[in-house]
Amino acid sequence: MSTEACTLALKNTLTEIRNVCPEISHVFVFRENGEILAEDENTSEVTVKNAQETLCALSERATAVGGIESVTFRGSESKVNLIQVDDLFVTTVFSNKADEKTVSNLTRVMIPTTFKVMQKIYPSIKNQPHEETLTPENRIDVPEPIAPEVQAREFKVEDLTLLGGFMIDPETAYIDRALIVEWAEMYGEMPIKQIILEAPSTGKTIQCKFRPFREAKYENKGIVQISAKIQTALRIRKNSTLLIKPVFEIQEDVGVFHAEKTEISFESTVPSDLIEGNDPGVNLAEKTENSDESIAPSETELFKGFEKYNQNAPVTQVIVENLGGLVGRLGNPDFVRVDFVVIARWNEIFGEKEIKEAIVEETTFGKEIRCKFQAIKDSELEGKGVIQIPEKLQQMLGTKKGALVLVKPVVE
């Protein structure tokens, strides 16, 4: 089974080939085992299936000539050409008016190149196991799972905009959905909750959470979205190259990365802004192998005092907005207004668990309040990444309009 990304890339390539050479009426790709990988928009699946079956049957008979490299069916008006590249069969139907050299170059170069690039990005495409039914004779005992050797992938850094984004965690790297799916395919039951980001240019590494891109426009672009905070910690910036590796649950310690490089660890759900102060890039919990001195205390000490949040509740960074309207001006409210999307997400995560209150934390000095919350009523503020806090509570927190705070549900 190929990944969606590979199919999409191949499909786009086939469509581009037809755009470049309009005399090509059909072009499609299938594997030696018969699996159809992609076809152009003009070619129906039935057509591809018919042709694929015929050509596969022909290929099977071709042992007499040592196996097929190419086949050309030449008609009076058009030709059908099949070429084999590795285990790929590329079939092209084109008019006799087409320049054969152009068609040949397009099919023999573009498609295999695209596929090879995809193989580099998604090695599982190349090494897909053939499905086999295990019989008692050929069944073997599989030993306990160990952390597999993983190869880091190269990505370009893209800024993670926090102000415009809602529910964005600055300590999370946002990556391709296809990559996550591919890891799931490759490593099966090995749980992957964190990734290692490595900046080859600086030698810095970070282990952090990851999530798929929030916007589809970033998909399949070979980029990773990380916050300025992570960029600072890695000492890289937008468009820098970054290597990404999954971290398996059984190798949480990531010893290999501790060996020679600086390692900075973000605990999954706790906002390190609270700990490090205003300049997180400088004050992150950092330790260097060559130095006995630990810049920050151990993780346990670092996050002391935050155990009460440790229910895997999501932390959302939002901007303080005054609580206006009659309630804000006349009353003395002891609640904050949170975007209904955030509330919906909490409900989605915690299901039937009751969430009556939220914890709001000021990010500079770590002051916090626990209070009730309601949904934002002003539609103009919805989806803007803000939290409406009455002035009294703002004073208690030591924050004001425009400042960043963190909000988290209190799960009963």
Place this chain on the structure above:
Amino acid sequence: MVKKRDINETITVEEGAVIEIQEVQGVLNPTVENEDPDYANLLSAIQEIRKRAEVVGYILKGESKATVDLNDSAKIIEFAMLSSQTFEAAKTIASTFRISDTENILIEGKNLNMLCLNLGPNNISIFMEKGTDHRGILRALAPQLE
């Protein structure tokens, strides 16, 4: 009727009859009786082509008979099946993609190439060394193709 050739095997297929394989030592002048003139002309042309060093064999299949001449006689069945499958595939491909009748088919294999032509009731498959320019063979067969 049996057509004979020096050292090579000759297979004659009579319609509805069993394939006969006869190995002949020595040269005999073939006698052609009641033979389809197109078939005979084609056979003659292919025999000329067969003399080329790069051509390793051929299969000529008519309505009621077939002639096979291959360097590697052990692979007669494999070559015959490939030839047959190729003409079948040509029909399917032509109808699937609505291309007009297939004039010729070239299979470039990893070891050998095969050129197939459909001339009315007669099918020709010519096997040649890899890298052989099949257009030379097509030119040699041009009078038969008209």
